[in-house]
Amino acid sequence: MDLVTYKPEQDKAGTFMLTVTPAMDLQPITEGRDWLFVLDISGSMKGKYQTLADGVSRALQKMSPNERFRIILFNNSASELTRGYIPANPENVRKYIDKVGKIAPNGGTNVYDGLHKGLKGLDSDRTSAILLVTDGVANVGVTRQKDFIKLIRSHDVRLFTFIMGNSANRPLLTAITDASNGFAMSVSNSDDIVGSILLAQSKVTHEALHGAQLKIKGIKTFDLTPEKIGSLYRGQQLTMFGHYSGSGQAKVSLSGKISGEEKVYQTDFAFPETSTANPELERLWAYASIEQLSREIEDFGEDADMKQAITDLGIQYGLVTDYTSMVVVRDQVFKKLGIERRNTKRLEREFTAQKERAAQPVVQRRADTARPMFKSSNRPTTRSSGGNSGGGGGAGSFDLVSLLFLLPLAWIGRRTKQA
Template sequence: MMKKWAIKSGIVLLLAAILWPQHTFAIGTIFSRPLWETKTYNKMWIKTVDANTTIEGQIATTVVHQVFRNEMNTTVEAVWLFPLPENAVVVELQYEFNGKWYKGAITERQEARQEYEERLRWYLDPALLEYMGDNMYRLSIAPINANSDVQTKITYVELLPYEFGVVDFTFKLNAVQMSPKPLQRVSFSGVFKSDSPFTAFRSPTHEGTTAMSITKDNPQQYTVIFGDENFMPDKDLQINFETRRDDVEMNVIRYSPTAEDSIGTDSYYAIWILPPDDVGDDQVIPKKIVFTADVSSSMEGERIEQLKQALQEFFKYLQTDDMFNIITFGTTTFAFKEDLVAASPENLEDASRFVTEIGALGLTDIDTAMRKSLEQSFSEGYANMIVFMTDGHPTWGETGVPTIVDNIKKANTKNVKIFSFGVGEDVSKPLLVQMSTENGGYAEFIAEDDDIAKIIGNHFKRISKPVLTDLDIKIPGLSISDPFPKPLADLFWGSQVRQMGIYKNAGTFPVFLTASIGDKQVSYESQGIFPDTPGGHRFVPRLWAKAKIDHLLDEIAIYGELNELVDQVIELSLKFQILTPYTSFYADPTVIRNKSEMQPEDFVLFQNYPNPFNPSTTITFHLPENGFVTLKIFDLTGRLVCTLLREQKNAGFHVLQWFGTDASGQKVAAGVYLYQIEFTNSGGEMLVLTKKMSLVK
């Protein structure tokens, strides 16, 4: 059964602990503050960053080794918020303590956070890596001794983006720019391998500097080394490369696990399908395309101007054999033409004038706009598609997401692919995800400060030359299951299609790709070796698991946090050690020090946990010697609420619980309370410590 916790509110609270004092927070920054205190976090020095990457084709495995320096004269907790590339999967966290490295394990998020706090209260050394959304991660490490170093190693695997024939690798070097002073050392080393010869290899960000070395080892391998000292990085490190393809290419890779992998006995495969480098006009499928755009009142201002720019870009990528239309909607729906028209110079000129006159007004009737768009004369022999853009939720006509999605599905009788773009934060993500994925397209979400025209313009460029449609992969004789993604997307020039799955039996089998080019059926064949002996490309199972997790997260976005969906995400995350919004990496020393080694020498009253709390909280204190102890609760007026403890205690740690009640056992009101401990030592001296805590209802 699914554990009950509030995922979204948990993320907000974790971030708020840092964001509240600062008001703003830059990515890739380390902050620290004295342990057990609630002071504002200060920047922490990132001493060194060393990264090592191995790339085979489009699969990159990167290990990042960081050393942080606590320059304060006190023990601190550090929090690092940092980004990773969009398709990255964190697969390993290591943490150095007392000269020995420890490996983190994926656990359920709430369990990891509680374990981290528990270890912290007992003064051990834990590390906790949490996924914060939008491929942003938070690493919490505590305690870090005064004037000392702490080291971490994070390993992540990513499928590198491929667009317009170019593979792009980016190392987030700029993520460390907020260190309070230059880094002692920054280094990166990478080996880039390809089955096909490289036709281009370059670094648009760092090539030509004395800090960068690019060596061509052979036609199919490059080595890159970058390094600098006393350096404040101010930009990411990018490497772009191209390889040669003269026809549609299929690549098959696989992995059969060993017992040490602990992922069961199933074997996994991945298939890549790429178009040729150059696509002539005679190889391009003509398309019928409708741009359906939200022009309701919320689009007023810069958004409507960027929409107009995007539409002008749209016209540039129409071929002479294409047909198009533009449909705008607010409370009512307007079309450039009643039906699709040829992309002739005259029609494009008229369409440009139509776009110039677009204004923002009205409510948001998505249902009517989509049904009208699907009534256009789509037909076989064309790549049929709708590009849909909105910045909000349906507010007029039919507003129920399930009904709108069902209406679109019923109206889509010509297998029209739907590509959706959501602008800003106040957009119906479940609607856009479902109506796109169920109709052969995808949904993309554009941040408030992103360039709408550029992003949608790139999409038009990507889909301007359809190469293959209605793709299907068959491997006769091989028993496969759970292929992802579902369904396969169309193949466009400059893009790629991939499928990952599980296979049960072994052997050499033909891999058939069937597809359509216009109204013609085509087939491509490749031989695939699927052994059951351990080995292969070890990252393949994680790529499959990541694809399935992404599919389940899309389902959660549509249907909500249903037990069966969340449980599957957690199960896959734990099995394949992939970080998700529901899990965290947790590491601490596996050999616990004996109690005398971990006890502080002083009289200490720790911050209660949890705080704020409801209905109960834990109070921990440490006595350096035997003595008499009184622990009292007061409200902010100084009125005594209750006495939790009044007795002789031995030296060491002690733990109490307060259940939010007064001396008579009645529940007290929500608010801020003081807890005060009085300790009389063997010399008759009384020591007093006081802290605040908050009870919430």
């Protein structure tokens, strides 16, 4: 667990960035995994369905006998080709490869019904993943993005979407896969499908901490982002931004379930009374908050309060958003209009802090050294390119100014992708 703070005055609120990196306690999965294939057999798949069938059949052949699979088909409505999960033994694989290959595409595209039917039969005691293969726009049944998001968030499962063709509703498919910590990829042939499924398999090789919750006691914290964590996977860092008041020792706990068993990791460390080395944290917190609000608007529709919150944050912290922009004018204009140069002062603080940090030795950001959250005699040590070492990984090694300069590029990339 790494901690970076900024609190220039004792009697004012500070900003923090807390980074948690799951490691040794997330063991390789040995009992086998469950794979749910949700396949588009609508009329628009004519001419592409054989590619889908070939890719799925080759993927089934690569499964081990201790894995299980189900196959859901959807067009105007959804139906199940298998009867529950079945072992991926050679006999079952041959049987369902033959059945998938004989299907004739027709009808509309009810993606929601396909996902809904598949999610009903998940086994909570086994690691599960959904493989959705589709080419079209959801045009039958439920079609609103917010309904898809609510559906996928109501289940603890990773969704991987493989998009065939150019007509698919990519913003919708990307949003629901992001909500499940999966990924969406474009595929054009059976080799693409097989390769993408193998990539999905690599994402579920280890246990995950499901329903993760991070609690901080002893210190008042507020304005936390993200508000909800969901699941943490091996190799995935949780980075939480927030504000805090006061100072002193805090008790921090990370809880969740691993393979159905309750797990609680605890530690304690101090939040400083003052901390001036990382003023960039204020804008990083603002950017993370704007990202969270924007995602909620994209998923559930625009809300006046959220729009105003994004606008206020953009103006206060000098960030370009969907509702704020920057206009370049001469210095005399600021003086004439009586505009306070808040961003200039903020940048001066950030660059001054950057120069001071560059002249000092690398600082260790690991916060739980006195009481590690995970105790193990063979705890691995990770080393970043900046020389920072420790199980907490790279959060302490970030040059915060460099990271802040990357944020506008990330924002532009995200908006362009959605457009």
